[in-house]
């Protein structure tokens with residue numbers, strides 16, 4: 001029997017939503033464009049003949065039920081996710097559709113884990129929040145590096161960006177998401193210190209050596225959900241933080257055929273356990289665009305059954321992390337490992353050195 005390939009992309013006309021629609025079409029899915037503004041959906045559909053639109057307001061349950069009806073999965077690209085994640089995930093669950101989003105907000109991910117992560121709400125579908133650059137990518141890298149390690153002494157995620165040109169949605173979300181960020185210390189989620197720690201980190205060219213500062217995103221919540229790590233630190237380039245705190249920094253501009261900006265990223269993960277260290281590195285271009293292949297790959301795996309569990313799942317808990325990253329590395333990520341133990345796991349070894357187009 002042919003699988004249902006209909007995927008509702010909510011927030012389809014946003015910057016990230018457009019990348020997701022393009023990637024879904026490229027991967028053979030049938031994206032249905034959704035969001036709250038009919039005019040924006042109609043204008044977008046004019047350039048995508050045959051594409052259906054469904055207008056829905058997240059505050060109106062009947063709208064959401066009509067929008068998700070008959071779909072195999074919902075990809076939510078409309079943030080702040082503190083406002084949109086729960087109603088859309090609930091509508092997807094009622095319709096028997098999988099739910100994914102691209103949230104970097106710790107609070108929205110925690111809320112989905114609380115609502116859909118317990119046996120109180122038995123369901124046959126999956127709810128996978130933060131299936132994005134911030135969130136899923138680091139979670140998958142750490143999961144792939146951890147392999148058989150059931151306990152980890154410490155995990156460090158260092159994110160290097162040469163620039164961060166924020167979209168309007170990023171700026172709005174930053175203003176909305178004012179809760180104190182959480183980190184894992186002594187196996188528990190605790191508030192980060194008001195004086196975040198700063199370090200030097202050697203990223204590869206073109207990013208190079210940078211000052212990085214403690215700045216946890218949604219990966220802290222997803223990793224804590226399924227990995228037993230005593231301590232997790234998330235570090236981010238200070239240059240990127242300076243870009244987004246400057247109101248004059250413009251939005252991303254397309255410089256290649258995929259619509260990607262000139263932004264380069266590297267995500268380094270370092271795991272320590274009992275004197276052993278494992279490291280993996282993923283590099284690529286444009287944190288907004290790369291979110292599209294990440295979330296679309298996840299949607300495809302949910303639709304064809306390549307996942308474990310039901311209800312709210314962390315990306316690394318739902319998917320075979322090494323297999324997932326290997327699939328992404330064909331086009332969008334360059335994955336490498338400076339340490340022999342991780343390279344021997346096969347993931348880094350399989351990946352061609354020049355995989356970014």
Ligand SMILES: NC(=O)c1ccc[n+]([C@@H]2O[C@H](COP(=O)([O-])OP(=O)(O)OC[C@H]3O[C@@H](n4cnc5c(N)ncnc54)[C@H](OP(=O)(O)O)[C@@H]3O)[C@@H](O)[C@H]2O)c1
Pocket residue numbers: 011012013014015016017035036037058077078079080081083084102103104130132133134135167168169170173287288291
């Ligand atoms: N975790 C990650 O790595 C990652 C990656 C990419 C994006 N994101 C997040 O994704 C979100 C969207 O980013 P973007 O770059 O696409 O921004 P954008 O271009 O400004 O688009 C924002 C989209 O969200 C919609 N939206 C916002 N609030 C809504 C609400 N209450 N109800 C319905 N629709 C709503 C907007 O619709 P209207 O125009 O009608 O307001 C628009 O479609 C942001 O929160 C951003 O932080 C996260």
